[in-house]
Amino acid sequence: MRPATSPPRTAMRPDGSRLIKFYFGEELPFVSHGRGVFVYDTDGRRYLDGCSGAVTANLGHADPQILRTMSEQAERITFAHRGSFHSEQSERLADRLGGMTGYPYVFLCNSGSEAVETALRLTLQYWRERGEPERSRFVSHAVSYHGATLGGLSLSGHPQRRWVAEALLHGFNELTPPYAYRFAEGRDDDEFTAFLIERAARVLDAHGPTLAGVVVEPVGGAAGGAITPPDGYLPALAALCRERGVPLIADEIMTGMGRTGTMLAAQHWDVHPDMVVLGKGMGAGYAPVSAVLVGEHFVDTIAAGTAAVTNGHTYGGNPLGSAVALAVLEAVESRDLVTNAAARGKQLRAGLEELAERQEVIGEVRGLGLLQGLELVADRATRSPGDPVGSLTRAVVLAARDQGLLVYPATGGINDAVLIAPPLTTTPEEIDLLLELLDAALTALDRNAGSAA
Ligand SMILES: Cc1ncc(COP(=O)(O)O)c(C=O)c1O
Structure with missing residues (x-):
């Protein structure tokens, strides 16, 4: 028996790291720095960020204007709780x-998942x-994918x-997805x-008076890969919700x-969602920031009732995150x-x-603006995904990385797909380079490479 004061025995992983990683045992490069659409690892290899990280780095990396804002704001104040102070930065951002x-x-919140939970709670x-x-x-x-928290996962297909x-x-996750290919x-x-x-x-009628709301990605992202609905779908779904009063x-x-070539993707179909x-x-x-845009009727109802939205997250609307998001918007x-x-x-x-x-591995190209997806198939005629499902996605991600190109896996478990979504700042020459690297990756593709992990 060890004395109570000795630290608990720790079993280190074989690679000597205490950090819980994405895939245990996977060897990934260590990131060093980023410039524009490129990311560099600590061995000096360059990667074209063809997916903006996780469809996030919309301005590319190390944007001087954003870095300046970050440092100026950090010198004034980084954190103040919304329960204690209003902040000029979050007012201006809103x-x-x-x-x-x-x-x-x-x-204002911090992560996508938090904002999804907030939308559910506000509703x-x-x-x-x-x-x-x-x-x-x-x-x-x-x-669909709506986040890793319990509300978000409850929504996620x-x-x-x-x-x-x-x-x-x-x-x-009951609605048939607007995913024509399958x-x-x-x-x-x-x-x-x-x-x-x-x-x-x-589905809506089956829930009748218990229905609170309908939550959709206008273009499906992480599950399925840039699932783009037929043009009539979102307007018809919006009309259905209006008729049912939800x-x-x-x-x-x-x-x-x-990201999709309009400020909000719903604008492609002239739809104005309630939230x-x-x-x-x-x-x-540059900062973990997220938000829920809220229609008048929600806030009017709450204002006439409790007049308070006290649930929130500690860092939500902090001055640093708000200043960064405002600079991004500008x-x-x-x-x-x-x-x-x-x-x-x-x-x-056009290039895809x-x-x-x-x-041959590309079964379909789809998407809007700089959110493009490739459906990957083992056989075009039968549209069969990889065996096991997900293996083709991984093989393409690995083959692209070998060529110095980052693409984003978008398999939810029923198909294989990757997202091609470079920063919104990408130049025509950089798009040409992306296509060249992707072509080389698909030509060198080892379809079995993704099954090994
Ligand atoms: C449509 C959608 N909703 C929610 C989330 C969750 O966001 P976060 O990972 O920032 O919590 C994601 C993340 O991929 C997403 O794509």
Whole structure:
């Protein structure tokens, strides 16, 4: 028996690291620094950041203007709790963000998952204060990702991420996804839209007076890979929600902030959701910042009732994060990066479609603006994914990395896909280089490399 004062014995992992990693035992390069669209490892290798990290670094790396803002703000104050102080930085951010997107109110958080939870909580509070507390059921797509927290995972149709917490989750992910490649079964866009909406109506009606809201990614990201709905779908879903009197909540954590060539992806279809959730590109990798854009009726109801939203997160709306997000917004606006995302997105899409003519592993190219996805298939005729599912995704991620290109895995457990989503600042020459590196990676692809891990 050891004396009570001795430290507990620790079993170090064989690589000598105490850090719990993504895949145990996986060898990854150590990151050194970043400049623009490039990231460098400590051995001096350069990688073109073809996925903005996790579709986050929208301005690229080490942007001088953002770094200056960070250091100036850090010298004044980095943290003050929203329960003790208002801050000029968060007021200005809310003003600018609300103004640019057409929402009267903004709630600030830190991560995407926190913002999704906040959207759920605000919706539940709204119904409670309206005297309908039984409205507590949300519905979302069966192929989707909305975050790693219990509410976010309850919404997510992502078997690979759900399984670990399944015992604590709700099965909100009931809606057939607008994922034509695997779910249209020969229907054209109009027929597929009608099919999806008819099914959605049945799901909504089944929950009747317990339904609190509908939460969707306008373009599906991490589960499935840039799943782009037929044009009629989002407007029809919005109309369905209006008819049933329930809010439509758009999770634009990946798609917002100009990523798809419009400030919000829902704007492609002239849809104005009741709430919008933002994250990732809001802090653009410089600070963990996220937000919920909130429609008038929610806040009016709460203002006439308890007049308080006391749930929140310690760091939410802190002056440093808010100053950084404001500087990011100003950069997006002053450098016209939404327009650049649309233009470079067109160039990228044309190049990917040309690649798909030669590279058999590409089953479909889809997406909007600088959020493009490649569906990966073992066999184009049968559309079969890798065996096991996910192995082709991993093989492509590894092959790209070998060529000095980063792409993002987007398999949720039913398909294989990667996201190609470089920073919104990417130049035409950098898009050409990205396509060259991707072509080389797919040519050198070892389809079995992803099964080994
Ligand atoms: C659409 C969507 N929602 C929510 C999240 C969760 O965001 P975070 O990882 O910042 O918690 C993500 C992250 O990939 C996402 O893509």
